[in-house]
Amino acid sequence: MKWMPTCRETTKLASRAMDERLPLSSRMALRLHLAICENCARFNRQLQDMRRLFREETAARDDAAGLAPEARQRIETELQKMLGS
Amino acid sequence: MNALDAHTWLADHGDYLFRVARRQLHSDELAEDAVQETLLAAIEAQARYAGDASPRTWLTGILKHKIVDLIRRNVREVEIPRDEDGEEAVDSLFKQDGHWAEPPRPWGNPQTEAELGQLRRVLDECADRLKPVMAQVFSLREVAGMETEEICKELGITPTNCWVLLHRARLFMRQCLELNGFSKAGAA
DSSP states (O other): OOOOOOOOHHHHHHHHHTOOOOOHHHHHHHHHHHHHHHHHHHHHHHHHHHHHHHHHHHOOOOSSOOOOOOHHEEEEHHHHHHHHH | OOOOOOHHHHHHHHHHHHHHHHHHOOOOOHHOOOOOOHHHHHHHHGGGGGGSSSSHHHHHHHHHHHHHHHHHHHHHHSSOOOOTTTTHHHTTTTTTTSSSSSOOBBBBBOOOHHHHHHHHHHHHHHHSSOOOHHHHHHHHHHOOOOOHHHHHHHHTTOHHHHHHHHHHHHHHHHHHHHIIBBBBOOOO
16 A cells, blocks of 8 residues: 555545454554545544444334234244144 | 243234344345244243343344344345445545545534434435345444454355445445435535
C-alpha cells in the first residue's frame, strides 16, 4: 500500500477494523487518512453508529410480526408427532 | 429449577423465536423452519436441560445454532462472490481516482418514538434488500455480534470472502439508510 490510501481503500480498512485488529502499517494508514479526510471520518463514525443502531433497535423492539397461523399449525402438527400425543 | 413443558413452548415462545430468527435470516420461510427445528431439537434435548436458565433463554440458545445451520445450508446453495465479483456495484460509489463519488452526508439523531419507528422500518427494508447471504453474514456480525472468524468457520467460507461480504454489506446498508431519509436535511 502507498503511504496514503485512497478513500475507497480507506473504507475497506475501516470496515475491516470493525472485525479485527489491523496490522500496524494498515492502522497507521487508516488513522492518517481519517485525520485529514472528513468524508471518510464520517463514514467511519457511521459504521459504528450502524452497529449500535442494529444492536439496540433489534433488542429494543417487540413489534415485528409473529408466526403466521398456517406456520404455527404446521409446527404444532410436527411437535405433536414427536411428543406422541 | 424451571420446569419444562414442551406442550406450551410454541404458544409461549413461538412468536419470540420467530422474530429473533426473522431478524437474522431475512426470510419468513427460513425463520419458520428455524422455529420448528429448534422446538423439535428441544424435545429431544429436554433431558439435558439443567434448569438454571429460563426455558426461553434455553430455547434461544438452541435457536442460535439452528439459525447458523440454516444459513450454512443456504450458503451452499448460492454462489459466494469471489473477491473481484460485485466490485462494479462498489465502483459506482467511488470515482476512478478512489475518491467518493457521493460523499457520506451527516446523519440525523432520531429521538421520538415516531422517528425510531421509521428508523426500524428502514433498517429492516435495507437489510432485506441485500443479497441473502450478504444480509445473513451482516446480521450474524452486526446484530448477533458473532466474531468474524466464527462466522467464516461455521459457514465454511474463507476469511477473505467474509470480509468482502461484510464490507459490501456495510457500504450498501450505509447508502441505503442515507437514501431513505436517514441523513440530516440541510446539515453541513
